[in-house]
Amino acid sequence: MKTPADSATAGSNTAPVLSIAVAINPRAAFGGKGAxxxxxxxxxxxxxxRAAGHTVTVLRRRDYHSLSEAVDTEISAGADALVVVGGDGMVHLGVNAVAHTKVPLGIIPAGTGNDAARxxxxxxxxxxxxxxxxxxCAQGKPRAVDLGRIERAGEPPRWFMGALSAGFDALVNERANMWRWPTGPMRYNLAILRELAVLRPLSYALVVDGRARHQRGVLISISNxxxxxxxxxxxxxxxxxxGLLDLFVVSPVSRSTFLRIYPQVFSGRHTNRPEVSIEQVTEVVIDAPGLVAYADGERIGPLPATVRVDPGAALLWA
Structure with a gap:
């Protein structure tokens, strides 16, 4: 396989012809054909x-697991680049496919969250x-970016682009995933209301850059x-x-205070509140009995987990 970064700067004025695998959100296979x-x-x-002259392999599968396997096969077969079409779940699939390879990732936002693209x-x-x-971007050198690396006992590592969450938002995701109805954003909104009704502080055991501590809070995220x-x-x-991750903690608060903080997060005005702390870290071991972690909106599984920064782990044409 030629190295895309080399072929893109080989001294020719003509853009290189690339072999590109395009992975499309599998939900599109269930009738998602709107504009x-x-x-x-x-x-x-x-x-x-294709109009630009590249060789394109289109990857559509009925579920993420099958699509992930297809992507891995294409990369092993010599794809020069991977392009994912979808939201943060597709970016999650993409970074796990290209981590520590020389294959750049391209992102076409087509999801509901699109936080990585944002x-x-x-x-x-x-x-x-x-x-x-x-x-x-594909005519130049790809950009190296950090990823978060998740390690859980007995499992291979997983990477994330955005954040690993273990708290209120993870509980909302877990509840929403248990429901078959309603579909779309309404299911998530109803799950938020249900979790707000039972909002309570959670107890965490953390080891932050080698220092152990106990932490109570309603939300913890380890963000890239x-x-x-x-x-x-x-x-x-x-x-x-x-080369750093950001540890985000919302301390125990009442439901009314949480509801005041929540809208401020969309503008970033929450960072000066006394209930909120953000610190830069390189590694966090996190545990909380019975709590499930999510990363990039995808289910990772029950804690404990070790999360560390993986500097320059992925290449992006983005």
């Missing part, structure tokens, strides 16, 4: 990449602009990016290439 759906956006992306400054509602941006949940700027000063 804003990942399926429709994927068709536009594939057509534009943090990278990509246009969220303009897939045409996103694919043109990718084509421009700036936002979660479709624009909640939990760590607005986080950077993808500083």
């Amino acid at each position: 804003a759906s990942p399926g429709h956006t994927g068709e536009l992306v594939v057509a534009r990449l 943090g990278l400054g990509l246009e969220l509602l303009n897939p045409g602009a996103a694919v043109e941006h990718f084509l421009t 990016g700036t936002s979660i949940g479709g624009g909640m700027k939990i760590t607005p000063d986080a950077k993808y290439d500083d």
Whole structure:
């Protein structure tokens, strides 16, 4: 396999012809064919990449596990780049496929959250602009970014682009995933209301950069990016290439106080509140009995887990 970074700067004025695997959110396989759906956006992306002269392999599967396997197969077979079409779940799939390879990742936002794309400054509602941006980036050297690396006993490591969450937002995700109805954003909104009704502080055992401590709080996130949940700027000063993660904690608060803090997170105005702490770290061991962690909105599994920064672990054309 030729190295994309080398072929893109080989001294020719002609852009290199690349072998690009395009992975499309599997939900599109269940009838998502509207103008804003990942399926429709994927068709536009594939057509534009082929029009630019690249060789494109389209990957659609009925579920994320099957799609992940297909992506791994294409990368092993020599794909020069991977492009994911979807939201943060697809970015999660993508970074786990390309971590510690020389294969750059491109991101075409087509999800509901798009927090990774938001943090990278990509246009969220303009897939045409996103694919043109990718084509421009693919003529130069890819950008190296940090990832969060998750290690749990007996399992291979997993990486995340945005944040690992273990608290209120993880509980909301867990509850929403248990329900089959309603579908769409309404299910998540109802899960928020249900968790608010039983909001309570959680007890965590942490080891932060080698120092053990007990922490009580309603929300803990270990963040590599700036936002979660479709624009909640939990760590607005986080950077993808500083070799650090940001530990975000909301201390025990009443339901009314939590509801006052919650809307402030979307603007980043929460950072000066006394109930909120943010500290830069390189490694966190986190445990809380019975609590399940999520990363990039994807279920990781029960705690404990060790989360550490993995500097320069992925290459992006984004």
